[in-house]
Amino acid sequence: MGTRLIIDTDPGVDDAFAIGLAALSDDVELLGVTTVFGNVPLETTTLNARRLLELCGRPDVPVAAGADRPLVHAQLDRAAHVHGADGLSGRSHTLPEPTRPLESSDAVSLLVSLIEAADGPVTLAPIGPLTNIALLLAAHPGVKAKIARIVIMGGGLHHGNSTPAAEFNIWSDPEAARRVLVEEDVPCVLVPLDLTHRCAFDSAWLGKLAASGPLGATLKSLTAEYLAHYRTELGFDGIVLHDAVAVAEAIKPGILVTETYPIEVDCGFGAARGATVADRRLKPGGGRTVDVALDTDLDGLRAFLLTRLAGTR
Template sequence: MGTKLIIDTDPGVDDAFAIALAARSADVDLLGVTTVFGNVPLATTTSNARRLLQLCDRPDVPVAAGASRPLLYRELHRSSTVHGSDGLSGHAASLPDATRPLEDSDAVSLMVSLLEASDEPVTIAPIGPLTNIAALLAAHPGVRSKIARIVLMGGAITLGNSTAVSEFNIWADPDAARRVIAEDDVPCVMVPLDLTHRCAVDSTWLAKLAASGPVGQALNSFTPDYLAHYRQVLGYEGIVLHDAVAVAEAIHPGILRAETYPVDIDSGLGPTRGMTIVDRRAVPNISTGRPVEVAVDTELDVLREFVLSRLAGGR
């Protein structure tokens, strides 16, 4: 086995692609999946995650449910509408029922047990709000040495999507994001909107995925609401695979090119709440935050082919 991986997720169309990417990669030891509120409420993200793993023929992977709300200020969060009411454009019911029961333990407890049992450091890929990860690092500081790195999808250098300056995963729980990204010392790679938008895939790519087999066909069937949204954003028929881009880096280190910048998160209650403050000046002078690897570029065709081949070809 190659990369040992835990995914923390809020499925979500792009989360579905990301989970399948890891689940269908032979060089990934997918230790577990934990769920968090986000694109849809926790009960739905948890059901989606379990049934997506069943779709990928991975009932061996344990799933545990985590946070149902942000650390603070419950009223500031709202679920996204981009993914449809069930997170998968109304097609979640088409997924097979999960045969593996939901873990009795919560998300943080599952992560702790998996980290402590691992004989080598584990990569964690949070692709939803960072509430579970903040709780893990706060309550169990001893597991830091077992984390190889955190590769997260979140943040924006320039334009946001939930607000003018804030990306959804960060905006959904900025207090948790600040703890993980700006205040902790676990190695962190941030994969922001600026790059994930450039990695968008078009209708030809989606048609190849749909023709590849049952899993590809199912993944493509989840995209109608997502396509409707990104038709306006991109100006053509295509979607942005935000979370799959981050998981590609988690399982293939270096497929994205990163630069190190000081990063802080605005966790105030004003109009810039959730903003990722990336100091790209030649001589940074940021009073808070810490140096973080920020993914800024990739070979676009290589990245798209990597994701497609893994999703289409399976293990």
């Protein structure tokens, strides 16, 4: 039996690769996908998720729509300038139309039903704002006993990307992030920008993916606007697949090297709003800790993603 996995997502180009990674891995039991506002509005993220599962030949996977806004304060900005207005570099319409209807239940209800019905512990991989996960844990604490761990793409210990201090997913709903990372007691792995930026995938890697077959070529075709954005940030032709790095850890525990720290999330209204602060003192105080992914075998990780997405495993 492989990893029982539910992805909570806001596709998003890097989300597309993350969904593909899970959907195409034969050692993953992909129980469901839930959607959240984030890179683009909820209606768009939800359609993108359904189309991506259809592309991967996985209409068996249920999809439910979740929160369309943060818990408390309005989302200040989206990420269309990075991912394109449709979230997928203007190419969402080229994906196959979904054949499975959207679930009539909301995301939290689907999460509860899938977790309770699972025949063992379930891993959650939230790769967008943490609103749905915060709502789940607050309203249904009984499911926590069946959550193996929550592998989160978010945060940055030394820098942000939406602001100098804050990474996009955490910044989009800091109150939800604080609930999950600070106030709860479910085991969490945080995969921050500090590592995901180091795991950049260059044009040669993308070329190998495109040459692997129609599915790989389609995934590569979704990267045009994303590639243009990261060409400026990275200084070379490449992209950063933040969310796929986190899902790799969800699938293969230990592929990322972690260190354990207490985490705080800044929910104030100054320049640090949405910042994730790790207490890295030698003898921090007691309380809840989070495993923070800070290293990996970079070439090994890139090979892992390529073999899974190319279907050569």
